[in-house]
Amino acid sequence: MSIGRLTIDLDALAENWRALDAMSAPEVQTAAVVKADAYGLGVAKAARALAAAGARRFFVAVAEEGSAVREALGPGPEIAVFSGHMPGDTDMIHDLALVPMLNSIDQMTRHFEALPGHPFGIQLDTGMNRLGMEPAEWAAVRELALGQGPRLLMSHLACADEPDHEMNRQQLDAFIEMTEGTGVPRSLAATGGILLGPEYHFDLTRPGIGLYGGLPYEDARPVAELELPVIQIRDLKAGESVGYGNTFVADRPTRVATVSGGYADGLSRHLSNHGVLFFEDTPCPILGRVSMDMIGVDVSHLQAAPPALAMLGAQQTVDDLAQAAGTIGYEVLTQLGRRYARRYARGRD
Numbered sequence: 001m002s003i004g005r006l007t008i009d010l011d012a013l014a015e016n017w018r019a020l021d022a023m024s025a026p027e028v029q030t031a032a033v034v035k036a037d038a039y040g041l042g043v044a045k046a047a048r049a050l051a052a053a054g055a056r057r058f059f060v061a062v063a064e065e066g067s068a069v070r071e072a073l074g075p076g077p078e079i080a081v082f083s084g085h086m087p088g089d090t091d092m093i094h095d096l097a098l099v100p101m102l103n104s105i106d107q108m109t110r111h112f113e114a115l116p117g118h119p120f121g122i123q124l125d126t127g128m129n130r131l132g133m134e135p136a137e138w139a140a141v142r143e144l145a146l147g148q149g150p151r152l153l154m155s156h157l158a159c160a161d162e163p164d165h166e167m168n169r170q171q172l173d174a175f176i177e178m179t180e181g182t183g184v185p186r187s188l189a190a191t192g193g194i195l196l197g198p199e200y201h202f203d204l205t206r207p208g209i210g211l212y213g214g215l216p217y218e219d220a221r222p223v224a225e226l227e228l229p230v231i232q233i234r235d236l237k238a239g240e241s242v243g244y245g246n247t248f249v250a251d252r253p254t255r256v257a258t259v260s261g262g263y264a265d266g267l268s269r270h271l272s273n274h275g276v277l278f279f280e281d282t283p284c285p286i287l288g289r290v291s292m293d294m295i296g297v298d299v300s301h302l303q304a305a306p307p308a309l310a311m312l313g314a315q316q317t318v319d320d321l322a323q324a325a326g327t328i329g330y331e332v333l334t335q336l337g338r339r340y341a342r343r344y345a346r347g348r349d
C-alpha cells in the first residue's frame with residue numbers, strides 16, 4: 001500500500017471531551033462542535049464517540065452539515081447551526097430538527113414565519129463582528145425574541161487563545177450586559193474560553209479544537225496520527241538536488257526517502273525545506289519542495305531504511321506541524337486529505 005495511513009483515536013477524542021467537561025462546574029453543560037466534518041476527522045464516527053462520552057448538544061457551521069450528524073446520532077441529541085436560518089434552509093431545519101442560532105432580524109423574521117414554534121437560539125455580536133446581532137439590533141427585538149422562547153443566547157470570543165488579551169474582558173462585559181436577567185441559558189466559551197475560567201462558562205460551553213487534540217488546550221491528547229509510507233530511497237552525492245526547482249542541493253552524501261503524501265493530501269507546500277517527519281523519536285528533515293503526491297526526506301542519519309515516517313503523532317502534534325507550515329492546528333486538521341487510508345482506533349463502532 002502506498003497511501004498514507006491516518007489513524008483517528010476515538011478514545012483520545014472521548015477523553016478530551018471528558019477532560020474539557022470536567023473544567024467547568026457540574027451544572028454547566030458541555031457541547032461538542034463537529035463542524036467541517038468534525039475538523040476533518042470524520043463526523044459520523046466522531047459524533048458517535050462524543051455522544052457515547054456524554055455529549056448531548058452538537059454544533060455545526062451550516063445546516064447542510066446537520067444531515068450527517070443527525071444520521072449518526074439519531075433523533076435524541078440537539079444539533080445547532082451557527083450560521084442560523086438562511087434562505088433555503090427551512091426544510092433541512094424542519095426535517096433534521098436543527099436548532100438555528102439566529103444572527104439577524106432578517107433571520108429571525110424568516111424563522112418565525114417559516115417555522116413558528118420551532119426551537120431556535122440567538123447569536124449576539126459582542127465585538128468580533130463576524131456573526132450575531134449587534135447591541136442596537138438586539139435591543140430593538142429583544143422583547144419579541146424572548147417572547148418566542150429561545151433555547152440559548154450565545155456569543156463568540158475573538159481572542160480567547162490569548163488569556164491576557166483585553167478583548168476577553170470587554171466581550172464578557174458586553175455579553176453580560178446583553179443577556180443579564182433574560183433567564184435564558186447562555187454560552188460564550190469555545191475551547192479557549194473554557195480555559196479562561198468559570199466566569200466565561202455560563203450554562204453551556206462549546207469546545208471544538210480541544211476535542212481534536214489542538215491548542216489552546218495544551219493538555220489535549222493527540223487524536224490524529226499520520227504515517228506516510230516510504231516509496232523509494234536513494235543516495236545522493238554532494239551537489240545533487242531534490243525535487244522541483246532544485247531548491248535543495250546536497251552539500252554532502254545524503255540518503256533521501258521519498259514518502260507518499262503531498263500538498264494534494266493537505267500537507268502544505270510551505271513545509272518545503274522546512275518541516276520534519278519522524279522515525280520513532282528521530283526527526284528527519286524535509287528536503288526540497290513538497291510536491292503534489294510526494295515529499296523528499298533526509299534519512300541519512302537512520303541506521304536502516306524506514307518503511308514509513310510519521311507526519312503526525314506523539315512526536316509531532318498538529319500544532320507543531322502547523323507552526324512549521326506557518327498556520328494553525330485547525331487548518332492542518334481540516335486540510336487532511338481524502339486520499340489517506342483512515343482507520344478509527346479503539347472506537348466503539
Ligand SMILES: *Cc1c(COP(=O)(O)O)cnc(C)c1O
Pocket residue numbers: 033035082155156189190191192206207208209210
Ligand atoms: C468553531 C466555533 C467554536 C469552537 O471553537 P474552538 O476554538 O474550535 O473550540 C465555538 N463557537 C463558534 C461560534 C465557532 O465558530
